[in-house]
Amino acid sequence: xxxxxxxxxxxxxxxxxxxxxxxxxxxxxxxxxxxxxxxxxxxxxxxxxxxxxxxxxxxxxxxxxxxxxxxxxxxxxxxxxxxxxxxxxxxxxxx
Amino acid sequence: xxxxxxxxxxxxxxxxxxxxxxxxxxxxxxxxxxxxxxxxxxxxxxxxxxxxxxxxxxxxxxxxxxxxxxxxxxxxxxxxxxxxxxxxxxxxxxx
Numbered sequence: 001x002x003x004x005x006x007x008x009x010x011x012x013x014x015x016x017x018x019x020x021x022x023x024x025x026x027x028x029x030x031x032x033x034x035x036x037x038x039x040x041x042x043x044x045x046x047x048x049x050x051x052x053x054x055x056x057x058x059x060x061x062x063x064x065x066x067x068x069x070x071x072x073x074x075x076x077x078x079x080x081x082x083x084x085x086x087x088x089x090x091x092x093x094x095x
Numbered sequence: 096x097x098x099x100x101x102x103x104x105x106x107x108x109x110x111x112x113x114x115x116x117x118x119x120x121x122x123x124x125x126x127x128x129x130x131x132x133x134x135x136x137x138x139x140x141x142x143x144x145x146x147x148x149x150x151x152x153x154x155x156x157x158x159x160x161x162x163x164x165x166x167x168x169x170x171x172x173x174x175x176x177x178x179x180x181x182x183x184x185x186x187x188x189x190x
Contacts, residue, residue, distance in 0.1 A: 041140060042137075042140050043140070044139055044140040044143050045136060045137050045138070045139040045140045045181065048139050048164050048181040048182075048183055049180075049181040051164065051181075052164065052165070052166045052179065052181045053179075056166060056179065064164060067162040067164065069143050069146065069147065069159065069162065069185070070147070071147045071151060084147065084148075084151065085144075086140065086143040086144040086146075086147045087143075088143055090164070
């Protein structure tokens with residue numbers, strides 16, 4: 001299952017193939033006018049890819065209204081030391 | 096060498112370690128108030144990481160003024176077929 005936030009309109013990008021997240025975004029747009037795609041670390045590229053596939057191949061009326069980047073401090077699994085990983089939030093709207 | 100655009104203030108993210116691009120951005124900010132970081136495909140995550148390292152560790156007065164995403168149509172090396180890859184442009188300013 002693809003993880004969603006407490007706020008139902010947030011899609012978190014993980015390790016699956018991009019098309020899984022494309023379907024999740026399309027499903028979300030049936031319920032909501034606004035969908036947020038979030039990712040961190042290496043999944044950031046896949047988040048951008050997901051949003052682009054949605055816009056180019058499926059929902060041409062959807063626009064990207066805002067893009068935010070940031071950092072999260074996590075404990076690295078291998079070294080057990082804190083490290084910063086980059087994050088992205090892509091805000092999409094069909095309005 | 097790290098590739099820059101005709102417009103001198105553009106840094107293209109490639110296959111090197113993020114710190115190489117951090118240094119390139121810092122060097123560019125000595126010459127210019129505005130620097131653009133561009134990437135496509137998997138390098139998009141590294142582009143966001145580069146911008147975050149610059150802001151958090153080196154230049155706290157630099158802000159991200161705009162972020163654009165898009166797609167480029169390229170011929171895939173392996174399959175010889177056209178495919179879309181996602182792109183990102185991160186606009187930074189010290190003003």
